[in-house]
Amino acid sequence: MNRNEGFVVWFTGLPSSGKSTLAQRLKDELIKRGFRVEVLDGDVVREHISRGLGFSKEDRDENIRRIYHVAYLLKRNGVVVITAAISPYREIRQEARELLKDFVEVYASCPVEKCIERDVKGMYKKALAGEIKNFTGIDDPYEPPENPEVVCETDKETVEESVKKIINKLIERGYIEPTDEDVYTEEEEEIIKKRLEDLGYI
Amino acid sequence: MKRLFILSIDGVPYSLLTSLIEMGVMPFFKSLITDKGFRRYNSVLPTISSVAWASFMTGKNPGAHGIFGFIDRRPSPFTLYLPTGKNLRAKTLFEIVSDAGKRTICFNVPMTTPPRKVNGIMVSGFLSTKLHSAVHPPEIAQKLEYIGYIIDVDPSLALKDESAFWKQVHNALEGRKNAVKTFIGQEWDLFMLHIMETDRVNHFYIHEHEKIRSFYQELDHCIKGIFEYIPDDADVLLLSDHGFCSIEKEFYVNPYLSRKGLLKFKVENPKSLNEMDPSTTAYSLIPGRIYLNLRGREEMGSIPQGDYSRVRNEVVDILEELVDNGIIKKVWLKEELYSGPFLDEAPDIILEPIEGIDIKEGTNRKELFGKSSIKGMHTLEDAFILWTGKELKKNNSFSIIDIATSILEELGIERPSDMEASGCIK
Structure with missing residues (x-):
């Protein structure tokens, strides 16, 4: 990694799988370690950068392309970027990986039943009632990553345990230095x- | 000024030593014993090596050094973690000796992971995985590898390949002896070598007399070999951190708390405490450390702060039933055992086991009692200490917390004012 550049932690997972929660907690941890950090949250991006885009595969891919381009610009300027969007398709995530290079994919893994139970924004309820269409996990596909750098089983782990896993991976990759608190790698x-x-x- | 060599031998019971000596199994150890210098003494609660050696190194109780077990919890957000030397928040003997301008060499003592930057050498114990990150200064790792020094034996071998286990135990003992041979020529005032293999063997074979006899015979040879390297001008202190006895059965605290309606889970078959329900009153970590689900402290705390004493007394009343039924020895409140800046991190209630019934967490179980592949458990009142040429206080009149002061006195170092150890020498 060019030391003047940042790196990208790319969350992917079903709606309500815990991406935004983990992203915010990871942001706090990295700021504490002295990094400049920006979170590109899926909902916020759709409101400001991708306004007008829908949920067809083409529009979803376009949304992700915009996210990775913004991530690219921030990373190039030394910012650590955390993206927290569903990013359901493998192919476009691969595109992001190839462009961004310093790329750590984190799969927020959680059974859809559990996500429905959480239903943070009440969207599953609407999707199940047929009020909204093309909802990932209900009537739109989600392609889990085949080789993510980190898998966080958010139905089994606490937020702290998941964040520790990610931090350990970032140490292992040399993106961040271990602190006094980091005695062990995950292994x-x-x-x-x-x-x-x-x-x-x- | 004198210098001191400490040979710590993990989990060796006073009672086992005396009977093995009587049987003629440990002639060298016997030759070291003087009337007043060999004593049976007490460990700490919970009786676990990490807690015991942390207490030894700091001369403080767990409430003042912050180590309460091999696993601990951060209450909010609720997280289980493995404490290391980073969580040991008090100065150790090795740092006090270093600060006094003296030199120390320390091998393999539990809770010295990661190694502290002492004036001398520190090689961490079994909470380390690789030599290169377990040593200070880093350049000695290669030398240790060369002499065949290993951090720990693989305990799982005892169950799947017994001859490989014994081979590793033998190699580990040889490595410890070689470490003394290699480094004793350096300048030092305090040299401590820790033997962990005794604890490993006792856990799996305490009930097999012939194997125990044969292993302790080898240990006696090893101690004799180590003594051959110790210079004449050094005093020698040998000690263990707790005793050992055979396990008749294991008692699982969390299923017990569940049956009493004190512990509740969100799922029917919980695998871990992460699945606790907010309506929980109390939960336990191994061994017999019980925490109340206190509001403002625990992530999903349900007990109002003002109800703490009342609820704790109610839980204690329920647990007393275990004392009445001969399942545990005593129920302690944390302030009866601990004091100091980390009292808040201590379990609210501590169960003292009776010998033979090993207290486990058992979160993923339904039954209250069972057995496992572990055959030996630690005991509180049967550790040994042997200090050549010294007159020690009476049997069981002091604990592992008390020894640090006597060590500093022997080295001519002023005891820190916050050290609570009251000494073990008469």
């Missing part, structure tokens, strides 16, 4: 956990 922590479990200590 090391698993080794220690296993050792303690084998001894009946945890």
Whole structure:
């Protein structure tokens, strides 16, 4: 990574899978570590940059293209960019990865039933009632990433555990330096956990 | 001024040593014993190596050093994490010795991960995974690899490949001895070598007398080998951090709390405490550390702050039933055991086990009792200490918290004013 440049953490996942929550918490953590950080949240982008775009595949792809171009400009100027949009299609995420290069894909994994239960914005309810069409996870496809850098199982992990996973990956990739709090990488922590479990200590 | 060599041997019970000595299994250890310098003494609650050695290193109780177990929780947002030396928030003997301008060499003591930058050498213990990140200064990692030093044996081998396990135990002991041989020639005032293998063996084989006899015979040879390298002008202190006994059965606290209506989950078959329901009153972490779901402290706290004492007393009353039924020994309130700046992080209630019933968390279980592949459990009152040439206080009249002061006195270093250790020498 060019040290004058930032990097991009690209969240993807179903609506209400926890992307925005994780993005905000990750932002706080990175700011605490001295980075300039911008979150490109799907809803905000659609209101300001992509106003007028709908939810057809073409419009969704165009929305993502706009997001990755803004991310590209910010990253080039040393800003860490966190995107939190559904970004349901693999192909366009791959396009973003190729352009942005310093790209960490984080899959906010959560069963659709659980997302429906959460229904943060009440959109699942509307989609299930047929009031809105082309809603991802209901009548529009979501293509989970095949090789994301991080998978956060947001129905099983706490926000802190998920953010720690992402932070560990960023350390491993050399994007951020470990602090005093970061004793283990994710892999090391698993080794220690296993050792303690084998001894009946945890 | 004197210098001191400490050989800490994890989880070796006083009672086991005395019976093995009687059987003639440990002739070298026997030769070190003097009438007044060999004592049975107490560990801490919870009786866990991380807590015990943190107390030893700091001369403070857990409320003053901040280590309460191998796993702990941040209450809000609720997160389980593995405490390391970073969470040990008090100066250790090794730093106090360094600050006094003396030199220290320290190998393998639990809770020294990551290694602290002492004046000398520090090699972290089994909470480290790789030598290169476990050593200070970094350049000694290569030397340690060369002499065959390993951080820990793989405990899972005891269950799947016993001969490989014993081979690793043997290699680990050889590595510890080689570390002494390699580094003892350097300048030092305090040298501490920790042997962890005893704890590992006791966990899996405490009930198998022949294997225990044979292993402790090897340990006796190892100690003899180490003593051959210790210079004559050094005093020697040997000690363990807790005793050990066989497990008759395990007792699972969280299913018990659930049955009593104190712990509730959002799902029918919970796998972890992350699935707790906000209506929970109390939950437990291993071993017998119980936390109230206090509003303003816990992420989903339901108990108003003003009701804390009343609710805690109610929970204690329920838990007393376990004492009446011979399942646990005693129910403690945190302020009865701990004091200091980290008292707020301590469990609200602590269960003291009786020997033979190992207290577990058991969140993913329904039953209250069971068994596992672990055969040995730690005991509170059966640690040993042997300090050559010293007259120690009476058996069980002091604990592992008390020893640090005596060590500093021996080294001619003034004890820090906030150190609570009251000494172990008469």
